[in-house]
Amino acid sequence: MSEHENHASHAGASDGADNETCPKCRSRKVIPRVRIIDRNANSGVEELSVEVHEYPYAMFFRGTHRGYLSASVCGECGFTELYLEDPAAFHAAYESALARQRDDQIKRG
């Protein structure tokens, strides 16, 4: 009921379903929260992520919000799903970007 649940060790989305079932082959050999390694432009290694910008049209300081992805991997058939960590915060940033775009249009109009 509260928004403080995210502060518990992990932003646990599942309602206590510890053993996930693969949606493809129905195996229970699902490995949750696997980190996905990506390489950035400086050939550094980081986790795969997605971005929204609060000010998408700004040249600088676009208010970037980054969300990290983790994978749920089936150890039977290999089916892999991606999950965004802290989706609520990411969505809030997106809503904020939408609101700013609306404001900009009103000012221009």
Ligand SMILES: [Zn+2]
């Ligand atoms: Zn499977």
